[in-house]
Amino acid sequence: MTADLIAQAFQLFLSVDNLLAVFIGVLIGTTIGAIPGMTTPMGVALVLPFTFTMQPVTGILLLLGVYKGGLYGGSITAILIKAPGTPAASCTVLDGFPMAQKGEARKALDMALYASCFADFVSNLSLILFTGLLATFALRFGPPEFFTLIVFSLTIIAGVSGDSLAKGILSASLGLVLATIGLDIVYGTNRFVFGEVELMAGLSFIPVLIGLFALPEILNQFTIKIEQRAATGQLGALGASFQDFKRCFKSILRGSLIGVVLGAIPGIGGSPSAFLSYSEAKRTSKNPDNFGKGEVEGVAAAEAGNNGVAGATMIPLLALGVPGDVITAVILGAFMIHGLRPGPVMFEQNLSLIYAIFMGIMLSSAYLFVIGKLSIRTISKIANIPNNMLYPAVLVLCIYGAYAINTNLFDVLVMFVVGILGFIMLRLDIPAAPFLIAFILGPLLEDNFRQALLMGQGDASIFFRNEICIAFWSLTALSVFFMIKNHIQTKRRKSAAGT
Amino acid sequence: MTNAQRDILIGGGALALALLGWFVVIPIGVDVPGSVKIMALSPDFWPRIIMGMLAACGVIVLVQGLAARGRGTPAADHPPPETSDDTAPVESDATVHFSTAGQVLRIVTAFACLFAFYLLSPVLGVVAGCMILALAATRVLGVRSWAKSAGLAVILPVLLYFFFTQVAHIPIPLGVFEALR
Incomplete structure (x- = not known):
């Protein structure tokens, strides 16, 4: 019976159309991911109309290819020009860009690719092996569980705050303030809208993201007199070696597993996973002080966490018909266009189709490696452009990217204002990463907090209602304990070194 | 400071x-x-x-x-901010800072250019606005060749315009040049 199913699946999968669809999908995704302002959901949405006339497996594999390519592609510009192509790639900036500045861009790009491919492969395997189990666990998540999970995720701010935790939390507070702009989710009243219609929907991620990471760097160039091309713009001759991969393997594996677990929970996505993986890598590293200054393990951990979600987000979609994020929601739409409804019924009636999709997903990991290797040689040539030509070009790219999100000039203004704020933070030595983490997780935190309180009719004991909540509170307490312990130890070490 | x-x-x-x-x-x-x-x-x-x-x-x-x-000691165990934050650029020997007054003047000019772009875009359109902005930025950042500056300022916005309008089907406003569409 199983052999028959697998044979049918091979029959469904083994066609030139399918093999090409995965390849083209990964290629489109990598390119779109590498363009700041072009998001992976945007890429998937753009490709969707082309799948209407395709066979269901071909169309869905094309979309999955775009999704996977997009997750990796975001890291290319994050490393080379500090402009992450996707929100999830913003964690890769922390060590990837300093590596590029040290002339180790190729090494960072190589490691990002290896970590991405490995994490993607682990995520695909887990999709195939653990769909039922993880989907059942994810089903138990309600607003109180989400709230405790996000509180735990926010402890990663300590890991990206640099030497001053107070400044990190200060930066996060600014991000949280910006995240509150828009209509209130419970009462529908205005918050910090001040009569401006454009602000009612809140601030878009991408203009804030570009403004915070790319624009300050461009503005900073205006305070520097460039006599000749900066040596830090070189791609670098040496790539990542097997030794580098071996050294980072523990972080890559951990990041992949974090990605799998968080990816299987609807609504979490790649960003928290990348930051959590990065934070864990830093916490357990022998050289935590190197993180944020160009540590290759930081790039590996961030990319593993980011790409580890790729296969896992398909778990709730395929097993239960519940989309885990925007992209899987678009893919759910593609299933429905072809008359298919993911969920337990599809496992009974179209199991061979699911197996065929699994095969295509596994193939996409191999394609990702090939296309990634090629893209490092081609797309990464932008690292050889002189800074005084590169930065004006990035500025133009940022403007188009910010505008294209909602075809609205207001988003360009948001990018400029956040960029100026980011520049001031840069000059005052206030870390930008906590700002972004808080901006992304802030709305999730508040929404789940208020929804949980609504469920509990104002009773805060709902946040301790089951073992999942208690487990996350315990993890948060442990995390804070180790954070304080590390902080005290570092202070003592530094004062001992000073005397 | x-x-x-x-x-x-x-x-x-x-x-x-x-x-x-x-x-x-x-x-x-x-x-x-x-x-x-x-x-x-x-x-x-x-x-x-x-x-x-x-x-x-x-x-x-x-x-x-x-x-x-x-x-009378440093407040935090980190280097001064002139070079940056945790993801700060490591400056090469090729770069030198302007004086404080010069830096302020240049950065204020850069801010003014950004806001001027935003205010003029509805009239000039995004493409022409980006051309002017890119030209100004390359000159201020020290590109000596007019051909290179103009080349970048013209080619990149036009290429991106065609990519977004023809491939991604995202309309890009042309302002007073709308007749050229």
């Missing part, structure tokens, strides 16, 4: 911002309906928590700065 002075500036600024937010911006900017029964569900609850957090961090950084100034 010393580390202590910078921390005093950051701490004081954050505290002032938090107080302004709590007493002025939240009462004006957040509409609280009369039907709110549970305080934690009020639309202004979360913003007030954040302002409280901001104020607390502001006080901590301010106290650190004042203490460091009293001791």
Whole structure:
């Protein structure tokens, strides 16, 4: 019976159309991911109309290819020009860009690719092996569980705050303030809208993201007199070696597993996973002080966490018909266009189709490696452009990217204002990463907090209602304990070194 | 500016911002309906928590700065900010800083150019606006060849225009040049 199913699946999968669809999908995704302002959901949405006339497996594999390519592609510009192509790639900036500045861009790009491919492969395997189990666990998540999970995720701010935790939390507070702009989710009243219609929907991620990471760097160039091309713009001759991969393997594996677990929970996505993986890598590293200054393990951990979600987000979609994020929601739409409804019924009636999709997903990991290797040689040539030509070009790219999100000039203004704020933070030595983490997780935190309180009719004991909540509170307490312990130890070490 | 002075500036600024937010911006900017029964569900609850957090961090950084100034030592164990934050650029030998006045003038000019772009875009369109901005930026950043500056300023916005309009089907406004579409 199983052999028959697998044979049918091979029959469904083994066609030139399918093999090409995965390849083209990964290629489109990598390119779109590498363009700041072009998001992976945007890429998937753009490709969707082309799948209407395709066979269901071909169309869905094309979309999955775009999704996977997009997750990796975001890291290319994050490393080379500090402009992450996707929100999830913003964690890769922390060590990837300093590596590029040290002339180790190729090494960072190589490691990002290896970590991405490995994490993607682990995520695909887990999709195939653990769909039922993880989907059942994810089903138990309600607003109180989400709230405790996000509180735990926010402890990663300590890991990206640099030497001053107070400044990190200060930066996060600014991000949280910006995240509150828009209509209130419970009462529908205005918050910090001040009569401006454009602000009612809140601030878009991408203009804030570009403004915070790319624009300050461009503005900073205006305070520097460039006599000749900066040596830090070189791609670098040496790539990542097997030794580098071996050294980072523990972080890559951990990041992949974090990605799998968080990816299987609807609504979490790649960003928290990348930051959590990065934070864990830093916490357990022998050289935590190197993180944020160009540590290759930081790039590996961030990319593993980011790409580890790729296969896992398909778990709730395929097993239960519940989309885990925007992209899987678009893919759910593609299933429905072809008359298919993911969920337990599809496992009974179209199991061979699911197996065929699994095969295509596994193939996409191999394609990702090939296309990634090629893209490092081609797309990464932008690292050889002189800074005084590169930065004006990035500025133009940022403007188009910010505008294209909602075809609205207001988003360009948001990018400029956040960029100026980011520049001031840069000059005052206030870390930008906590700002972004808080901006992304802030709305999730508040929404789940208020929804949980609504469920509990104002009773805060709902946040301790089951073992999942208690487990996350315990993890948060442990995390804070180790954070304080590390902080005290570092202070003592530094004062001992000073005397 | 010393580390202590910078921390005093950051701490004081954050505290002032938090107080302004709590007493002025939240009462004006957040509409609280009369039907709110549970305080934690009020639309202004979360913003007030954040302002409280901001104020607390502001006080901590301010106290650190004042203490460091009293001791005459750096406030934090990190290098001065001239080069950057945690993802800061490592400057090569090829770069030198302008004087403080020169830096301020150039950066204020850059800010002004960005806002001028935003204000003029509805008239000039995004493509022409980007051309002017890119040309200005390359010249200010020291590209000596007019051909290179003009080449980048013209080719890139036009290429991106065709990509977004023809491939991604995202309309890009052309302003007064709309007839060229």
